Amino acid sequence: MKIVITNASHSSYASIICSTIEQAAEKRGTGIAKRDPNYVISKIEQSNAVIALDGDKFAGFCYIESWEHGKFVANSGLIVHPDYRGIGLAKKIKKHIFDLSRTKFPEAKIFSITTGLPVIKMNSDLGYKPVTFSELTEDESFWKGCQTCINYDVLQRTDRKMCLCTGMLYDPKSEVSKKRKIKEKVFQRLKRIKEGMYLKKEKKSKGSNKKNNQKNSKQTYRSIFS
Numbered sequence: 001m002k003i004v005i006t007n008a009s010h011s012s013y014a015s016i017i018c019s020t021i022e023q024a025a026e027k028r029g030t031g032i033a034k035r036d037p038n039y040v041i042s043k044i045e046q047s048n049a050v051i052a053l054d055g056d057k058f059a060g061f062c063y064i065e066s067w068e069h070g071k072f073v074a075n076s077g078l079i080v081h082p083d084y085r086g087i088g089l090a091k092k093i094k095k096h097i098f099d100l101s102r103t104k105f106p107e108a109k110i111f112s113i114t115t116g117l118p119v120i121k122m123n124s125d126l127g128y129k130p131v132t133f134s135e136l137t138e139d140e141s142f143w144k145g146c147q148t149c150i151n152y153d154v155l156q157r158t159d160r161k162m163c164l165c166t167g168m169l170y171d172p173k174s175e176v177s178k179k180r181k182i183k184e185k186v187f188q189r190l191k192r193i194k195e196g197m198y199l200k201k202e203k204k205s206k207g208s209n210k211k212n213n214q215k216n217s218k219q220t221y222r223s224i225f226s
Helices: 008-028 037-045 089-104 117-126 140-148 152-157 184-198 208-223
Strands: 002-005 049-054 057-067 072-080 109-114 129-131 166-170
Touching (some): 008 037, 057 089, 089 109, 140 152
Antiparallel strands (some): 109 166
């Protein structure tokens, strides 16, 4: 198994990368499901991605996106093929793409939005901290990318202030963040509150219950890394 920075020779993997991402999003029931193979190829050819290969067999992938003229960077499309899950490969890919991002964009703030606890743990280990969406990029082209997520309507209904995802940010200009242990139970509680607020089909609780849920959500959110 090897993890390498991509070049044009890896372009042939674009189709399997995109289909694996789509299948994983459908299974989770959340996340950005569709990637354009031509867009992935552009990232591969620009060496703005890393790929994990077992011989010639595709095992995993992640790529870099930049926003606001390099002020913000996101590591997107992190995926591991089903045959290689459960062996810690995602964490290794995440570290490789993070290091590549720091090399190519040393002054950039690196951010992530995710619903997955494993990704939140990996981000925390790298020095990310949880933030509100207002601290992330304002570039409209980034937020347009959320349109293929099945929960996009939640983002619209909250005026892009909150969603089922958790926003995280690594700021190279800040002091190195202390690594903090993720409180899994608290994160799961936050996720349930968000789902209760935004996925509930009944509209009976729009009054005081919704207000209380929002208050609880914010308080729980702040306590995840405390």
